[in-house]
Amino acid sequence: MNGAQRPLRIGLAGLGTVGCGVIRLLDANRALIEARAGRQLQITAVSARDRTRDRGVDLSAFAFESDMTALAERDDVDVVIEAAGGSDGPALELAGATLGAGKGLVTANKAMVAHHGLELAERAAQSGAALRFEAAVAGGIPVIKGLREGAAANSIDRIYGILNGTCNYILTRMESTGADFADALAEAQELGFAEADPSFDIEGVDAAHKLAILAAIGFGAKVDFNGVAISGITQVSAADISQAKALGFVIRLVGVADCDDPQNGTGRSALLQRVRPCLVPLDHPLANVSGPTNAVVAEGNFVGRLLFQGAGAGAGPTASAIVADLIDLARGDAGPPFSLPVAELEAMDRADPGGRTGRDYIRFTVTDRPGVLAEITAAMRDAGVSIESLIQRGRAKESGGEVLLAMVTHEGPERCVAEALALLEGSPSLTSAPLVLPILRD
The missing domain is CATH 3.40.50.720 (NAD(P)-binding Rossmann-like Domain)
Structure with a gap:
């Protein structure tokens, strides 16, 4: 020294x-x-x-x-x-x-x-x-440094990951114990993994903050938190966890950002940012991330897939990241906070997700009477949604004779699923709003 x-x-x-x-x-x-x-x-x-x-x-x-x-x-x-x-x-x-x-x-x-x-x-x-x-972002995991410096020579295709340890703890406890959401949340609060008011965590807002920052760095964009579509985990039930397991998946709250080529002659790229519970295939790296752990995946055009994983919160990991920044400043290692000079950050359009293709898990809670299944499948047919598999299970008598109906779709445009659900809106056959969980693509 x-x-x-x-x-x-x-x-x-x-x-x-x-x-x-x-x-x-x-x-x-x-x-x-x-x-x-x-x-x-x-x-x-x-x-x-x-x-x-x-x-x-x-x-x-x-x-x-x-x-x-x-x-x-x-x-x-x-x-x-x-x-x-x-x-x-x-x-x-x-x-x-x-x-x-x-x-x-x-x-x-x-x-x-x-x-x-x-x-x-x-x-x-x-x-x-x-x-x-x-x-x-992600506590002690050096993901910002990894994107800003380690992957600086790459064009980033997609950034996604588990960005909130509270939600991940709740979902993995539901997975391992069979507990429902409310019980798993109460346990997380008792252990200090969730705040007394956990709204920012369980509604997906905390993860959305982090995703907006990562997207700006990865894609050279102006930060657009208001452009993040957010769905939390409050509607995920023990039955969904069980159904996912039977189908070969786990459920994780995942933030995903990717970038389209310029659209509509504007000359500007279109950015899609979403935080929502997803079905994750068991052989995917994120499927094995359990407890209050964070994990971020970045896909570069030359480096391929990078995985950053570790403790996403807490005194030690957060202090570690702060002091790492101090060391950079002490060395004189300064540079643009979002990878590019601020004047060169792009104001990206918000991408329309309707044309994106993918597979979905859709769970309906319906009345136990004849014709309900036919009504739902007819709406799917009319909207152009192809059903890959379907599971129907009754619930306890005290539930009023409700039936859980879960299906997995074949790959298709997202707008078709939205159209099918619009056709079913207001149907007396549905006792609650359907839950749509996308299947994370590899």
Whole structure:
């Protein structure tokens, strides 16, 4: 290490699980980290709501700011770590102030990057500051670095993966124990894998934040979180898990992004981004991802399929990713946060999924009376949907004599399935809305 080079001076905003994890990691691995960074990494100031709370780490050596934005104004801070959270409010104000002051920003805040990443990248380009957010996607897995640097020579064809550990834990517990959704969610909350309010996780929003970031990096696009079609896992039942297993699949919440060639003479590419539960073939790499684990697959035109897998959350993995970004900044390894200079990021059209072809699992809950099956198959026929297989199972008497009817379609256009379901909308034969789960293509 060059002892003549002054330390990289760090302001840390947020002293929760992640912020304290950064302090512990820097203390535990300091010699190794500084040897790899080529200089000292020194926290000089911190900020949190409560100064007096015991967090199990020694804060006595750090200046304390009750207003986190003040970290951006300190002369003894070169880079700010934003670990406070929230897509707007104080976190966004701190991010803008830090980059506006020409100081580096490292954040784990996926919501902020998904919603405001473009404006922050523009601010960073104007001031010449570095913006890094490896920890915002998949915790300690270096997937952003892998896409931005390791696969930089490739045209990326598709990015997809398991991006939320809470959902993956719930689905794999349902798979291994036969529990229904509500019971598996309650267990995840008891073990700390799910929040008291798990809505962002189970409704797919958290995974969508991450997918929007990955798509921007992989395809050179402007971040478009509002363009992500989102379906969560709340409607997946134990019966669906069982049916999938009988058909040779498991169910996983999967985010998928791919890019069409320019359409309609616009000269712009069309981007499709979706988060939804999928049936995953048992021989697919994602089928073996269990518990609160994340896994991301990127397919490049020369490198082929790349798989990134590991812990997607937690103090240790997230702190690891934050400190890896700090090491890059200490070395002077800066570059565009989204792979391309912000002025070259493309405003991509949103692709129409209707013409995409694929296979689907469709589950109907219907009344147990004659003619129901004929009604459903007639709608499929009229919409041009070909049925590959069909399973019908009765439910307990206390369910009111309902029947679960599940089918797998042959490959065909997505719009045909949508048309078939539109034909069945309002039918008294259906006791609840059908559930459509696509089969993940290899």
